Amino acid sequence: xxxRFIHTYVSVDCVVFGFDDEQLNILLxxxxxxxxxDLKLPGSLIYDEENVDDAANRVLFExxxxxxxxxxxxxxxxxxxxxxxPEDVKWLNVEYQPDINRLITVAYLSLCKISRKLNNVSKxxxxxxxxxxxxxxxxxxxxxxxxxxxxxxxxxIEYDSSIVFELLPTxxxxxxxxxxxxxxxxxxxxxxxxxxxIATMPYVVQLNEMQKNVxxxxxxxxxxxxxxxxKIKTNI
Amino acid sequence: xxxRFIHTYVSVDCVVFGFDDEQLNILLxxxxxxxxxDLKLPGSLIYDEENVDDAANRVLFExxxxxxxxxxxxxxxxxxxxxxxPEDVKWLNVEYQPDINRLITVAYLSLCKISRKLNNVSKxxxxxxxxxxxxxxxxxxxxxxxxxxxxxxxxxIEYDSSIVFELLPTxxxxxxxxxxxxxxxxxxxxxxxxxxxIATMPYVVQLNEMQKNVxxxxxxxxxxxxxxxxKIKTNI
DNA sequence: TCAAAAGTGTTCGATATACACCCATGC
DNA sequence: GCATGGGTGTATATCGAACACTTTTGA
Numbered sequence: 001x002x003x004r005f006i007h008t009y010v011s012v013d014c015v016v017f018g019f020d021d022e023q024l025n026i027l028l029x030x031x032x033x034x035x036x037x038d039l040k041l042p043g044s045l046i047y048d049e050e051n052v053d054d055a056a057n058r059v060l061f062e063x064x065x066x067x068x069x070x071x072x073x074x075x076x077x078x079x080x081x082x083x084x085x086p087e088d089v090k091w092l093n094v095e096y097q098p099d100i101n102r103l104i105t106v107a108y109l110s111l112c113k114i115s116r117k118l119n120n121v122s123k124x125x126x127x128x129x130x131x132x133x134x135x136x137x138x139x140x141x142x143x144x145x146x147x148x149x150x151x152x153x154x155x156x157i158e159y160d161s162s163i164v165f166e167l168l169p170t171x172x173x174x175x176x177x178x179x180x181x182x183x184x185x186x187x188x189x190x191x192x193x194x195x196x197x198i199a200t201m202p203y204v205v206q207l208n209e210m211q212k213n214v215x216x217x218x219x220x221x222x223x224x225x226x227x228x229x230x231k232i233k234t235n236i
Numbered sequence: 237x238x239x240r241f242i243h244t245y246v247s248v249d250c251v252v253f254g255f256d257d258e259q260l261n262i263l264l265x266x267x268x269x270x271x272x273x274d275l276k277l278p279g280s281l282i283y284d285e286e287n288v289d290d291a292a293n294r295v296l297f298e299x300x301x302x303x304x305x306x307x308x309x310x311x312x313x314x315x316x317x318x319x320x321x322p323e324d325v326k327w328l329n330v331e332y333q334p335d336i337n338r339l340i341t342v343a344y345l346s347l348c349k350i351s352r353k354l355n356n357v358s359k360x361x362x363x364x365x366x367x368x369x370x371x372x373x374x375x376x377x378x379x380x381x382x383x384x385x386x387x388x389x390x391x392x393i394e395y396d397s398s399i400v401f402e403l404l405p406t407x408x409x410x411x412x413x414x415x416x417x418x419x420x421x422x423x424x425x426x427x428x429x430x431x432x433x434i435a436t437m438p439y440v441v442q443l444n445e446m447q448k449n450v451x452x453x454x455x456x457x458x459x460x461x462x463x464x465x466x467k468i469k470t471n472i
Numbered sequence: 473t474c475a476a477a478a479g480t481g482t483t484c485g486a487t488a489t490a491c492a493c494c495c496a497t498g499c
Numbered sequence: 500g501c502a503t504g505g506g507t508g509t510a511t512a513t514c515g516a517a518c519a520c521t522t523t524t525g526a
Contacts, residue, residue, distance in 0.1 A: 006286065214503090426517070429516065433515090451526065
């Protein structure tokens, strides 16, 4: 009876999306000091007395300095052999403690403005943005987690259309928003129809400010107004 | 370092929905022998060497005798005090083993034809269907899990419209399907528009069979054709 | 013949799609 | 003046919502 049931460590792993005006990026951290190619998803074992959501917030805070990031738990990965590759066992021994015989993880999705200054200190070593099509082979099942996160982000936006603005600067052009939608849905979206669609969103408000020093007609800036958005949502 | 990280047992809990032609029901099991009021979600600690999905399938198989039920993981519940109420600790001690200091659970959603004969034996004691509006107070955070499952089932159907048929007999009338949609979306749906909607679904096929011995005009039976459904889905 | 549920069409408004040209700016 | 991206309107198709009466059956 004693050994019949799983008795395990639990981690959180965060797939943090960013957008660089061209494509979606994911925030990866170096697994080992100095090895530039050795990347993984940011994550951590969760503490005694800590809830999983709190652990994910802690990981993200240490990375970005933001206390409450948009966050969505999307799946628990618990294959018995997900942490049993020799190199992964070795890393766990060094990073945490020996004899972690099993490790399950709870995967989170989060969104971050890519211009955000990251904390390149702390336990997470160097971190950086990697375009989703250039994601390298990663330890554990992190590649599978990233793959599943891509569908999840679309479902999240369908469910809460305000979260896309987490990926843009506070002031943005329609063109930036347009490219972001195209990147997320992975298809071309007609720009005229897109303008009309945005015009129906009262929470995307025009600013009296235009681009400067661009070698073409200057675009207008817009901002996302959360108050207006919430007012509309509560009316429904 | 040793005690800094969570080291925990992990369970699965399953919210199994059924439909009785009037309302949604959930399958609950008796927590203790003989106490008819003492109900909880079916669940189990997961085994060493067992994946969470497998554990959920095991729980459901022992309940229903069905090997592969429609199944969807929807959240990990891991509040540090979710299993610390005295009565819950006591039950864990008896059911599993003493000194389970923490327990996190992965919640699953599943669907079952309510006419299905259930296994009222085994470790799950007596089990039965309870209308969702009559769900009693349950141990742990099972009430919260049920609450969250209700939104989840709608999102699941949006994502895969074929799973509603898991809740109906293999032969069903449009009226049954209509009542099911109304129960799931918790609102009235115009019956004429509903007929039109169903007519656009080539995978809902008419049978040459009508109701018999009903004290009103006999309704036609329909069935869900999975092959047609899959063909359409792969074309998109 | 009555009660009870089955089945059936049309109209309207809202929303999504397709499609091409002129505008402003810096170089 | 030209290259570059910004910004705009119209027509059509599709989808969802509103709405009421006739049919069939057993009791």
